[in-house]
Amino acid sequence: MNNNVNITNNQMEALCRQVVHMDLDSFFVSVERLKDSRLEGRPLLIGGTGERAVVAACSYETRACGVHSAMPMKLARRLCPEAIVMNGDHERYSHYSREVSSLIREAVPVFEQASIDEFYLDMTGMERFFGTFTLASELRQRVAKEIGLPLSFGLSTSKTVSKVATGEAKPNGQLRVEAGTEKPFLAPLPVGRLPMVGEKTASMLQGMGVNRIQTLQQMPVRLLERALGQNGRSIWERANGIDLTPVEPYQEQKSVSSEETFTHDTADIAFLRARLIAMTEALSQQLRRMPKLTGCVTVKIRYADFDTRTRQQTVPYTASDQRLLPVVHHLFDRLYERRLMIRLIGVRFSHLVGGHEPLDLFQDRQEAIRLTQAIDRLNARFGDRTVARAAGQPSGRGR
Numbered sequence: 274m275n276n277n278v279n280i281t282n283n284q285m286e287a288l289c290r291q292v293v294h295m296d297l298d299s300f301f302v303s304v305e306r307l308k309d310s311r312l313e314g315r316p317l318l319i320g321g322t323g324e325r326a327v328v329a330a331c332s333y334e335t336r337a338c339g340v341h342s343a344m345p346m347k348l349a350r351r352l353c354p355e356a357i358v359m360n361g362d363h364e365r366y367s368h369y370s371r372e373v374s375s376l377i378r379e380a381v382p383v384f385e386q387a388s389i390d391e392f393y394l395d396m397t398g399m400e401r402f403f404g405t406f407t408l409a410s411e412l413r414q415r416v417a418k419e420i421g422l423p424l425s426f427g428l429s430t431s432k433t434v435s436k437v438a439t440g441e442a443k444p445n446g447q448l449r450v451e452a453g454t455e456k457p458f459l460a461p462l463p464v465g466r467l468p469m470v471g472e473k474t475a476s477m478l479q480g481m482g483v484n485r486i487q488t489l490q491q492m493p494v495r496l497l498e499r500a501l502g503q504n505g506r507s508i509w510e511r512a513n514g515i516d517l518t519p520v521e522p523y524q525e526q527k528s529v530s531s532e533e534t535f536t537h538d539t540a541d542i543a544f545l546r547a548r549l550i551a552m553t554e555a556l557s558q559q560l561r562r563m564p565k566l567t568g569c570v571t572v573k574i575r576y577a578d579f580d581t582r583t584r585q586q587t588v589p590y591t592a593s594d595q596r597l598l599p600v601v602h603h604l605f606d607r608l609y610e611r612r613l614m615i616r617l618i619g620v621r622f623s624h625l626v627g628g629h630e631p632l633d634l635f636q637d638r639q640e641a642i643r644l645t646q647a648i649d650r651l652n653a654r655f656g657d658r659t660v661a662r663a664a665g666q667p668s669g670r671g672r
């Protein structure tokens with residue numbers, strides 16, 4: 274090691290990590306093709322068709338026309354008129370996401386599900402027995418063979434570099450960036466390839482004449498801090514291949530939950546439902562802020578005699594209260610079977626995965642989605658529970 278560089282043990286360990294980033298290739302499109310092989314090789318757009326709908330996913334064939342995800346659907350159809358437009362099936366996508374994650378869980382003890390189709394695997398230490406690249410490659414082949422979905426992966430010492438490597442390996446490829454070669458690997462790439470650099474930051478950097486990551490590497494970090502605030506330093510570090518963020522193991526990803534013990538036991542169903550609605554709204558808002566999606570809902574009740582019962586149900590990944598509320602009510606209906614007062618109720622959302630819901634997938638829900646977004650905006654401005662659905666307002670009874 275260079276004597277001029279002060280390096281802590283933690284950093285030293287981080288530099289020896291073997292981190293794999295795996296990403297299913299155009300995931301929604303691949304799932305649709307599994308169901309209907311006639312879609313193979315044809316241009317495909319998935320998302321709503323309403324006025325304000327955007328592309329949730331698109332096949333590689335449409336990218337040749339300049340289509341990309343998150344683009345307004347109207348524009349995408351104009352650019353690629355021969356494309357087949359589909360609404361998407363969130364339930365199926367969640368099902369396949371779970372299949373892939375359970376296959377990964379069997380093979381690698383420490384992994385993090387970063388989104389519905391993205392995973393980080395910490396394979397440090399596994400290289401002593403087999404090559405990590407070989408192991409990851411076998412896993413990729415198993416997903417293709419046993420589940421039928423193509424994926425790409427990148428392997429390096431950090432999450433950032435591995436994610437960029439996956440992007441370079443796509444579609445259906447794999448790429449290893451050897452320790453010590455992170456900087457030259459990143460240097461020629463456009464700044465927008467860094468996971469932290471969104472469209473806004475990228476165009477801001479381009480405005481400063483910064484197009485390639487190499488330029489970021491050579492810039493004084495202070496200059497970036499001045500231009501981009503706190504993010505400036507992280508962007509500079511990542512551009513230089515420095516990223517010590519750990520892979521957050523699945524079991525450590527917390528759930529979000531809420532419980533309420535009543536001052537007076539109650540059997541007032543309308544009141545109990547109102548409390549469940551309020552809890553579900555608050556928790557789903559918390560998820561959207563993180564941002565995370567939940568894959569499992571649990572409802573708990575405690576009767577006046579302290580008999581406590583819970584019921585849970587897996588759900589397609591979501592952070593939408595309109596989707597979660599019916600499940601919460603259903604679980605409560607199944608739970609509340611004794612003719613007894615209740616002293617406590619609780620709601621928990623677990624099996625969290627990172628990411629936003631592909632909102633525009635469900636065009637019939639546009640109004641509901643706009644309502645949710647408006648409520649979130651108001652609550653962000655004026656504090657929690659400024660706005661909530663009327664049924665969730667405390668009624669003053671039973672407490």
Ligand SMILES: [Mg+2]
Pocket residue numbers: 296297298299300390
């Ligand atoms: Mg993907």
